[in-house]
Amino acid sequence: MNATDTIRPAGVEIAGTGTALPDRELTNADLEKLMDTSDEWITQRTGIRARRIVTPENGENTTALATRALAAALQDAGLEGSELDLVVCATMTPDMPTPGVSAVAAHRVGATGAGAFDLSAACSGFVFSLNTAHALIAGGRYRNVAVIGADILSRFMEYTTRGRSTAVLFGDAGAAMILRASDDPHKNLIAQAMHADGGGAQHLYIPTFERDAQAYGDDTGLPMSQLRMHGPAVFRFAVGKFPQLIADTLERADLAPEDIDHFVCHQSNQRILESARERFGIPHEKLRVNINKYGNTVAASVPLVFHELRTEGRIKPGQLVMFLGFGAGLTWGSSLWRV
Numbered sequence: 001m002n003a004t005d006t007i008r009p010a011g012v013e014i015a016g017t018g019t020a021l022p023d024r025e026l027t028n029a030d031l032e033k034l035m036d037t038s039d040e041w042i043t044q045r046t047g048i049r050a051r052r053i054v055t056p057e058n059g060e061n062t063t064a065l066a067t068r069a070l071a072a073a074l075q076d077a078g079l080e081g082s083e084l085d086l087v088v089c090a091t092m093t094p095d096m097p098t099p100g101v102s103a104v105a106a107h108r109v110g111a112t113g114a115g116a117f118d119l120s121a122a123c124s125g126f127v128f129s130l131n132t133a134h135a136l137i138a139g140g141r142y143r144n145v146a147v148i149g150a151d152i153l154s155r156f157m158e159y160t161t162r163g164r165s166t167a168v169l170f171g172d173a174g175a176a177m178i179l180r181a182s183d184d185p186h187k188n189l190i191a192q193a194m195h196a197d198g199g200g201a202q203h204l205y206i207p208t209f210e211r212d213a214q215a216y217g218d219d220t221g222l223p224m225s226q227l228r229m230h231g232p233a234v235f236r237f238a239v240g241k242f243p244q245l246i247a248d249t250l251e252r253a254d255l256a257p258e259d260i261d262h263f264v265c266h267q268s269n270q271r272i273l274e275s276a277r278e279r280f281g282i283p284h285e286k287l288r289v290n291i292n293k294y295g296n297t298v299a300a301s302v303p304l305v306f307h308e309l310r311t312e313g314r315i316k317p318g319q320l321v322m323f324l325g326f327g328a329g330l331t332w333g334s335s336l337w338r339v
């Protein structure tokens with residue numbers, strides 16, 4: 001479709017999903033051999049038991065995961081790459097500052113007529129990309145848009161005692177979703193929110209230059225290009241903002257917590273998810289936790305959960321699904337859909 005044509009669709013549907021996980025699994029027992037930590041410490045504080053990490057020597061990088069996830073999502077949607085109008089990739093760990101992961105992934109799946117750009121909003125990146133892609137389709141200029149979340153945090157931490165406060169938390173993954181203009185007015189995004197507070201940037205960042213680390217008061221002694229995180233500050237931010245975000249999104253849609261069929265949440269810490277579950281009385285089957293298997297996979301975490309629910313047949317037509325992300329920046333956002 002020519003991007004100058006504007007035919008506003010009646011609705012927007014989630015037409016396909018796909019994921020790409022590295023083969024290599026690092027369990028808590030594996031980490032115990034690499035650093036001074038314990039399965040008990042990690043499990044009690046985070047709920048994480050294992051995570052996947054890439055093997056760079058096998059060519060696994062962010063672009064490779066993004067491409068695999070995109071190809072799988074296209075197949076699931078029954079679309080060819082050439083039918084895509086746009087590819088958006090949420091990532092904070094592109095293989096290079098340029099080119100974008102999205103442009104190379106689009107090329108590799110034959111999306112030669114598509115535009116492509118990366119979107120950097122850390123663990124909120126997928127939700128921000130979903131909202132952006134939806135707006136472009138609803139505006140009538142794009143019909144088939146791929147949204148990818150792909151991140152490889154293992155490149156930015158070390159698996160030693162010095163790096164243990166972050167190395168145990170994160171995993172690598174890619175996941176993708178195909179959005180499509182639809183004639184069905186019941187399928188659509190019905191409320192969304194995107195927020196940022198750069199005043200909290202120093203709580204979670206990856207410096208390239210010493211002067212930037214110093215400006216954020218870095219006292220970790222870690223080398224440049226390794227993730228710094230003030231765990232307790234991020235924890236407080238997340239347990240405070242997460243329920244507020246759910247409440248605001250429900251209010252925007254004039255809905256109650258019990259109206260929502262699935263809360264598809266960024267997986268950063270099981271305790272953060274439990275606090276929201278308790279606050280709103282959300283039953284277990286409506287808030288999937290898979291952090292035990294994959295850790296925090298940053299931009300891939302939200303679509304990874306959705307794909308899991310979808311392939312199990314738990315996402316039914318007409319259901320209400322609230323996607324929620326929060327992370328570095330600081331950033332936080334939601335996307336509420338009738339699917």
Ligand code: COA
Nearest residue numbers: 037038041045123164165168231232234235268269326327
């Ligand atoms: N294994 C064993 N001990 C560890 C450890 C590890 N992997 N990592 C840190 N520790 C130690 C610390 O050195 C500290 O020791 P000390 O008291 O002797 O100084 C102790 O454990 C407590 O550290 P603390 O950071 O206070 O623990 P915590 O209870 O706050 O839990 C997190 C740490 C990271 C699990 C928690 O703060 C958290 O989940 N924060 C949010 C992180 C997050 O969600 N980030 C991504 C956002 S998208």
